[in-house]
Amino acid sequence: MDALYYVTIQFRIAVPTNNAISLIFFASACDYHNVMRRIGGMIMAVVLVLGACDKKEPETPSVKPSERLPSFESLTRGARLYQEHCAQCHGPEAQGHPDWQNPQVIAAPPLNGSGNEWKRSKRELLNIIQNGAKRHGEWAMPAWKGRLSNLEIEDIVTWFQALWPTDVYDRWRKANASSSPSA
Numbered sequence: 502m503d504a505l506y507y508v509t510i511q512f513r514i515a516v517p518t519n520n521a522i523s524l525i526f527f528a529s530a531c532d533y534h535n536v537m538r539r540i541g542g543m544i545m546a547v548v549l550v551l552g553a554c555d556k557k558e559p560e561t562p563s564v565k566p567s568e569r570l571p572s573f574e575s576l577t578r579g580a581r582l583y584q585e586h587c588a589q590c591h592g593p594e595a596q597g598h599p600d601w602q603n604p605q606v607i608a609a610p611p612l613n614g615s616g617n618e619w620k621r622s623k624r625e626l627l628n629i630i631q632n633g634a635k636r637h638g639e640w641a642m643p644a645w646k647g648r649l650s651n652l653e654i655e656d657i658v659t660w661f662q663a664l665w666p667t668d669v670y671d672r673w674r675k676a677n678a679s680s681s682p683s684a
């Protein structure tokens with residue numbers, strides 16, 4: 502019984518290290534056939550246990566393409582900076598000025614996925630925020646370079662992109678994946 506106990510111990514060690522030599526060494530020290538039969542039974546038991554583990558293993562949740570997983574810090578920073586610097590023109594919920602489609606006036610467009618902003622690549626969005634936009638030689642959209650860091654601008658984009666409806670965001674993501682992989 503002592504010998505068998507040793508074989509059991511060795512067997513457990515042997516499995517993860519793939520060390521079959523120590524197993525045979527201990528098996529030959531006692532009733533070979535009896536021990537081998539028991540080892541056979543143990544192997545079967547281990548195989549069954551492993552098989553059961555395989556089945557029970559929970560499926561790794563796959564991240565769907567439409568899922569956006571920005572960090573909480575990035576979102577809260579973006580929301581705060583947006584309210585501070587952008588909301589007075591683009592609206593507190595990034596809905597845009599009511600007259601944004603009127604060509605007679607210069608009014609800020611939506612950034613919440615309901616305008617044309619989602620037709621721009623990430624690079625284009627960052628560009629216009631950094632460099633602003635002029636109409637008829639006048640600043641329509643102020644430049645933020647030097648006033649906001651790249652990270653702060655990224656966080657603002659992250660925040661307003663989180664407002665985009667899933668289908669809009671998916672279309673934007675697909676368009677960007679094919680046209681400009683670096684965006």
Ligand code: HEC
Binds near residue numbers: 591607611616636
């Ligand atoms: C003084 C008002 C004003 C402020 C403040 C302002 N914007 Fe704008 N923004 C505009 C106007 C007006 C346009 C449209 C420019 C044009 O049509 O040429 C615009 C355009 C944009 C666009 C392009 C949208 C599109 O549909 O192509 C983005 C992106 C944008 N702004 C982001 C921001 C962000 C981010 C901030 C804050 C950091 C901000 N804006 C602050 C007035 C403003």
